[in-house]
Amino acid sequence: xxxxTYLVAAVLISAAVTWTxxxxxxxxxxxxxxxxxxxxxxxxMPAGIMVILVVYCLRDLPLTHARVAAPLAAxxxxxxxxxxxxxxxxxxxxxxxxxVALASTVxxx
Amino acid sequence: xxxSPAVVDGLASPAPAPPPRTRSEARAAFEDxxxxxxxxVPLGIAFGVLVTHSGVGWxxxxxxxxxxxxxxxxxxLIGMVTAAAPLVSVAVSAFLVNLRHVFYALSFPLDRVxxxxxxxxxxxxxxxxxxxxxxxxQARSWSSRRILWLQLFMxxxxxxxxxxxxxLGSLVPDSVTGLDFALTALFTVLALDAVRDRRGDLPxxxxxxxxxxxxxxxxxxxxxxxxxxLFTAGLLARHLPTRRKQSHA
Numbered sequence: 001x002x003x004x005t006y007l008v009a010a011v012l013i014s015a016a017v018t019w020t021x022x023x024x025x026x027x028x029x030x031x032x033x034x035x036x037x038x039x040x041x042x043x044x045m046p047a048g049i050m051v052i053l054v055v056y057c058l059r060d061l062p063l064t065h066a067r068v069a070a071p072l073a074a075x076x077x078x079x080x081x082x083x084x085x086x087x088x089x090x091x092x093x094x095x096x097x098x099x100v101a102l103a104s105t106v107x108x109x
Numbered sequence: 110x111x112x113s114p115a116v117v118d119g120l121a122s123p124a125p126a127p128p129p130r131t132r133s134e135a136r137a138a139f140e141d142x143x144x145x146x147x148x149x150v151p152l153g154i155a156f157g158v159l160v161t162h163s164g165v166g167w168x169x170x171x172x173x174x175x176x177x178x179x180x181x182x183x184x185x186l187i188g189m190v191t192a193a194a195p196l197v198s199v200a201v202s203a204f205l206v207n208l209r210h211v212f213y214a215l216s217f218p219l220d221r222v223x224x225x226x227x228x229x230x231x232x233x234x235x236x237x238x239x240x241x242x243x244x245x246x247q248a249r250s251w252s253s254r255r256i257l258w259l260q261l262f263m264x265x266x267x268x269x270x271x272x273x274x275x276x277l278g279s280l281v282p283d284s285v286t287g288l289d290f291a292l293t294a295l296f297t298v299l300a301l302d303a304v305r306d307r308r309g310d311l312p313x314x315x316x317x318x319x320x321x322x323x324x325x326x327x328x329x330x331x332x333x334x335x336x337x338x339l340f341t342a343g344l345l346a347r348h349l350p351t352r353r354k355q356s357h358a
Contacts, residue, residue, distance in 0.1 A: 045341075
């Protein structure tokens with residue numbers, strides 16, 4: 001369990017970096033709003049960044065173990081529910097529930 | 110998401126003292142924020158439970174959710190602080206995961222938010238969902254107050270859910286694991302929605318997928334920065350030839 005000073009410092013540093021990224025571009029990017037390249041990137045980056053973050057979350061999949069079934073089943077449920085009902089909350093809760101159920105029982109280690 | 114009737118009458122009449130609309134503006138913002146709240150509160154609770162289960166004090170969930178206010182990075186941060194990652198790594202990760210916010214400045218209606226304090230808070234609380242709700246067509250007529258109320262409600266959903274989850278976390282037995290999948294599911298849903306919004310543009314998610322898999326194989330310890338760099342370079346490589354063609358035409 002890390003000490004309190006470290007925990008608070010980690011939050012403050014993260015908060016400062018996050019806020020800077022949210023606020024600074026309003027000044028810095030204002031002249032670039034008309035730039036074709038910036039517009040091109042800004043419309044395409046969100047979809048790609050989300051895909052990369054999904055891969056990042058699944059980077060340590062235990063591909064050679066049976067317990068890989070838990071995240072794969074949960075992912076299938078999440079995608080299936082979302083394509084079916086288009087309800088973000090339902091998809092997230094459904095997928096997470098499947099993962100918790102499998103990881104806590106069948107594939108508990 | 111529901112759209113509410115436009116509030117434009119206050120803008121049209123040059124009244125010296127605007128009527129006290131706070132209550133109705135707050136109410137409209139509350140209704141607009143409800144769909145986000147349905148996602149933020151359970152996710153916040155999951156985050157809080159995970160914090161407690163990781164052996165970090167409940168207060169940290171409240172501090173993190175109120176001050177950082179970036180759900181995806183906060184989930185990652187739990188793992189980093191329990192592994193006592195160096196603060197430099199924390200800062201670099203915060204930078205990379207939240208870099209996408211840079212692009213929100215291109216179309217978030219900050220010019221409609223009034224006052225220095227209002228603008229300061231508005232940029233501070235500029236999460237993905239705040240951007241998604243205010244950058245669209247339906248928000249064209251929203252006043253400064255309505256945008257700020259909307260952001261405040263979302264902030265409270267997240268911080269309140271996280272704190273409640275952390276306080277209740279000790280009631281959830283340790284044998285219950287796998288709640289961290291909520292983050293994977295969140296990104297999956299956001300990816301599906303973003304890909305659907307760009308219907309027909311399959312090369313972009315494919316380029317991202319290839320970039321991420323290549324980074325995973327070649328630099329597993331630096332997956333995020335390498336994947337983001339490969340993806341951005343790939344997008345630019347796709348864009349520049351068409352641009353040159355246009356300038357010649």
